[in-house]
Amino acid sequence: MTLTAKASLVDVEDSAGRTTASLLAALVSRLALLHFISGADAVASLVSGFAALGREVSKTSAGAALRQALNASQVASNGQAVWTTVRIGENASTAIPSPVLEQFRNDVALLLAEDLENVISMMPIPPEAPSGALPEPQQTVTFMDFMIGYYAFSNEVVSAVDAMAQLGQPVKREVVSHGEPATPLHGSILR
Amino acid sequence: MTDETEKTPNPLSDWLRLQLEFQGRLADETLRYLRRLQGAAAPVTPGTVLLPETGTELRGEAVPGGSFEVTLEVENLQRVHSIAAPVLDPMVASSGTTWYPEADFSPAFSLVAPDSMIKFVIKVSVPPSLPPGTYTGALSLRGLQQMAFRLTVVVSEPHAAVSQSDKPEKRARSSGPKKSSKSKAKKS
Numbered sequence: 001m002t003l004t005a006k007a008s009l010v011d012v013e014d015s016a017g018r019t020t021a022s023l024l025a026a027l028v029s030r031l032a033l034l035h036f037i038s039g040a041d042a043v044a045s046l047v048s049g050f051a052a053l054g055r056e057v058s059k060t061s062a063g064a065a066l067r068q069a070l071n072a073s074q075v076a077s078n079g080q081a082v083w084t085t086v087r088i089g090e091n092a093s094t095a096i097p098s099p100v101l102e103q104f105r106n107d108v109a110l111l112l113a114e115d116l117e118n119v120i121s122m123m124p125i126p127p128e129a130p131s132g133a134l135p136e137p138q139q140t141v142t143f144m145d146f147m148i149g150y151y152a153f154s155n156e157v158v159s160a161v162d163a164m165a166q167l168g169q170p171v172k173r174e175v176v177s178h179g180e181p182a183t184p185l186h187g188s189i190l191r
Numbered sequence: 192m193t194d195e196t197e198k199t200p201n202p203l204s205d206w207l208r209l210q211l212e213f214q215g216r217l218a219d220e221t222l223r224y225l226r227r228l229q230g231a232a233a234p235v236t237p238g239t240v241l242l243p244e245t246g247t248e249l250r251g252e253a254v255p256g257g258s259f260e261v262t263l264e265v266e267n268l269q270r271v272h273s274i275a276a277p278v279l280d281p282m283v284a285s286s287g288t289t290w291y292p293e294a295d296f297s298p299a300f301s302l303v304a305p306d307s308m309i310k311f312v313i314k315v316s317v318p319p320s321l322p323p324g325t326y327t328g329a330l331s332l333r334g335l336q337q338m339a340f341r342l343t344v345v346v347s348e349p350h351a352a353v354s355q356s357d358k359p360e361k362r363a364r365s366s367g368p369k370k371s372s373k374s375k376a377k378k379s
Contacts, residue, residue, distance in 0.1 A: 022237050037229075
């Protein structure tokens with residue numbers, strides 16, 4: 001039996017949307033913001049962002065299974081002990097979660113944009129103005145939330161880099177018969 | 192003596208403890224609110240929304256030990272590349288049984304170019320020990336779980352499903368009305 005579903009990926013309503021210009025402007029403003037906040041704030045926001053992703057992934061079947069397995073080991077209790085003692089969770093729980101997955105996906109889209117050179121020549125591009133609405137209240141960040149989120153994020157990075165590499169090199173090359181040979185090894189191996 | 196002095200209530204120390212707890216909580220909540228104010232001025236991150244085209248309800252049937260497939264076609268209507276990775280939520284029956292489905296996603300992850308479409312085939316295996324019932328879960332894309340397809344699977348008794356699948360064969364084999372009446376009697 002086969003069930004069929006169809007869906008589209010669209011821009012968020014009442015926003016500038018995802019274009020090369022808006023992604024580049026968002027990246028620039030994200031980097032510029034780092035000059036106005038402390039390192040601790042930036043790290044807390046990132047940790048909180050990974051934890052938010054972890055909470056979302058934990059709701060899925062694979063995420064729940066991973067979480068359950070880690071909870072059954074000593075990893076969870078030891079991790080939470082360190083988390084509480086050095087007050088990582090306390091700092092991250094008051095921070096606004098950084099949308100780490102969206103930011104990464106936007107950066108990937110920027111790398112694959114065909115009009116990036118033209119858009120760079122148009123710099124500086126004003127970023128989309130913040131709506132001014134207060135973000136969702138912060139949630140308590142636990143070690144397991146962070147760990148699952150960091151795992152999911154890392155998986156996303158690996159998969160995205162693999163997928164981008166496949167775009168550039170569709171045929172696997174083990175032997176190259178043309179072009180410049182690689183530099184041969186001369187003398188001792190300890191150079 | 193020492194036990195008696197320890198048990199004696201000291202109103203001043205209680206008051207001090209309550210004051211410290213209150214001040215600590217107040218500082219924590221103030222910091223949280225200030226951080227939220229700071230977040231209101233944070234740069235906007237352009238995002239993506241999953242928009243179902245043919246309704247959000249997916250309904251199917253399966254038997255324990257069997258499998259079923261879900262095909263999910265995703266079209267990117269944005270002007271830049273997107274990423275799509277399907278995920279399945281645990282499925283819960285009204286009896287309280289939770290089923291963590293093991294699924295084979297093909298592909299598990301994909302870059303989707305602008306104005307292009309990708310088709311995901313998700314093959315879900317039903318465990319042989321799964322009790323019959325109606326299981327409800329969700330199918331969505333990682334990072335876009337605000338919108339999801341509601342997936343309902345009716346898992347029937349294995350022998351009931353076998354007898355149902357045998358029905359057409361029996362009819363085909365039966366040459367006269369007597370045999371069909373015998374088979375009905377056997378079933379009853």
